[in-house]
Amino acid sequence: MAKIKIHNLFSIPDQAFLTIRVEEKKVEFLPPILYALREEGISIPFIVQSIDRNGNFILSLATSQKDLDWVRAAFQEGLDLPQSKAIEVKKRAVLITLYGPHFGEIPGIASRIFSALAGEGVEILALSASLNSALLVVLLESLTHSLRALNRIFEIPPK
Amino acid sequence: MKKIKIAGIRQVSDLSLVEVLSLPLRTYRPAKILSPLSENGINLEFIVGHGRNDETIDLTLGVKQNQIVAALGLLQGLKEKFEMEEIRSRDGVGMISLFPHGSRAAVIGNFFSAFQDAGIKLFTVTFSLSAISGLMDERFIPDALKALSEYFELPG
Numbered sequence: 001m002a003k004i005k006i007h008n009l010f011s012i013p014d015q016a017f018l019t020i021r022v023e024e025k026k027v028e029f030l031p032p033i034l035y036a037l038r039e040e041g042i043s044i045p046f047i048v049q050s051i052d053r054n055g056n057f058i059l060s061l062a063t064s065q066k067d068l069d070w071v072r073a074a075f076q077e078g079l080d081l082p083q084s085k086a087i088e089v090k091k092r093a094v095l096i097t098l099y100g101p102h103f104g105e106i107p108g109i110a111s112r113i114f115s116a117l118a119g120e121g122v123e124i125l126a127l128s129a130s131l132n133s134a135l136l137v138v139l140l141e142s143l144t145h146s147l148r149a150l151n152r153i154f155e156i157p158p159k
Numbered sequence: 160m161k162k163i164k165i166a167g168i169r170q171v172s173d174l175s176l177v178e179v180l181s182l183p184l185r186t187y188r189p190a191k192i193l194s195p196l197s198e199n200g201i202n203l204e205f206i207v208g209h210g211r212n213d214e215t216i217d218l219t220l221g222v223k224q225n226q227i228v229a230a231l232g233l234l235q236g237l238k239e240k241f242e243m244e245e246i247r248s249r250d251g252v253g254m255i256s257l258f259p260h261g262s263r264a265a266v267i268g269n270f271f272s273a274f275q276d277a278g279i280k281l282f283t284v285t286f287s288l289s290a291i292s293g294l295m296d297e298r299f300i301p302d303a304l305k306a307l308s309e310y311f312e313l314p315g
Contacts, residue, residue: 019209028275034268044264047291048207049284050219053180053245058217060209099288108197110206115190123184124216130205131256133288 003155004109006100011147012045016068017093017125017137018075020059021086026079027057033078042067046095046135048128060126062095062137090125092140096147098154099133109134116149162312163269167258169290170304172297174204174252175227176282179218179234181244188241189216195233201226204254205285205292215244219283221294224250249282253297255304256290257311267291269310277306 037044046062063071072087081087103109110129113136117124122145125137138146182188189208196203204221222230227248234246259266270291274281279302283294295303 024280027271031268031272031275034264034271037264038268042264044267047267047284047286048209049281050178050207050209050217051282052217053247058209097288105202107200107202108194110203111190111193111197114193115187118187118190124189124208125210127206127208128286129203130221130285130292131287131290135286135288 003153004100004106005155006098007157008099009147009150009154009156010097011143012095012097013140013143014065015045015062015093015095015137016065016071017062017090018060018072019088020061020075020079020081021052022057022059022079022081024055024057029078030059033074036074036078037071040067040070042071046126046128046137048126062093065091090139093125093137094140094143096136096138096150097133098136098150100154101132103129103132103134112153113150116153117146120145120149122146122149162310163259163266164312164314165257165259165266166314168304168307168311168313169256169258170253170300171204172253172300173224174221174254174294174297175224175230176249176252176294177220177222177227177230177234178247179220179243180247181215182218183215183242189218192234192237192241192243195237196230199229199233201230201233207283207285221252221254251297252282252294253300254292254294255300255307256292257307258290270307273306273310274303276309277302279303279306
């Protein structure tokens with residue numbers, strides 16, 4: 001199968017990946033938390049949200065590893081979450097960004113990404129693909145395998 | 160509040176959401192349920208996947224509304240084989256994408272604030288290199304645009 005031409009692929013290391021489950025009634029507290037992050041100069045290079053089968057919100061985001069404690073505390077306190085379960089953290093994560101043509105116009109990209117990464121034994125922590133980019137969060141230990149898998153399906157112009 | 164300048168805004172309607180909840184990650188399952196969609200000409204407008212736990216992932220797929228019946232038929236046919244816990248869908252979905260200058264936390268905060276002010280529930284938020292997108296009931300797109308205009312300044 002021919003490789004898909006993309007414009008660029010780059011990765012941001014030293015990320016922490018957080019998954020937060022929150023009741024819908026507490027979602028109103030998200031903006032103040034995000035404003036607080038801005039005041040601290042904390043970047044959020046990845047965030048997705050969906051609704052689980054119980055109607056609760058699931059928020060997944062990546063932030064710099066160095067800001068993890070601050071970010072975790074901000075969400076814990078801002079959403080009044082119990083200490084134990086509501087926030088899951090994966091340290092040593094990497095955000096991989098594929099930037100290319102409009103992915104919605106090319107069939108099968110998502111399945112090829114999943115298939116290639118599974119073939120290398122890579123666990124995808126999160127994925128968001130829309131418009132002209134696909135963002136993947138994987139563990140640092142999987143980065144080499146991830147890049148090898150992605151290079152098999154995408155043609156990346158030399159730098 | 161000072162509005163944040165953004166590079167652009169885009170809206171799409173006539174979408175359907177398909178949510179595949181608790182799909183086991185093992186043995187290529189996400190790829191195996193997505194391949195039949197592309198093989199049958201069903202393109203995804205967007206896809207979001209994030210983990211419910213270490214062994215499963217929840218997938219949210221956006222398809223054109225005129226392809227939802229075919230997409231659901233294919234996925235339902237694979238549900239038992241691939242041990243999907245639940246498949247649910249929603250029609251009449253709209254997507255608004257904002258193209259900010261950088262991925263600042265304030266942009267995300269304003270984005271959520273605008274939807275809350277308008278009383279519009281976000282079904283899903285997706286993120287790309289250049290945009291943050293919210294999925295909602297398409298009937299509320301005008302209200303959402305009005306609310307977003309209170310927080311963001313469009314060029315020109």
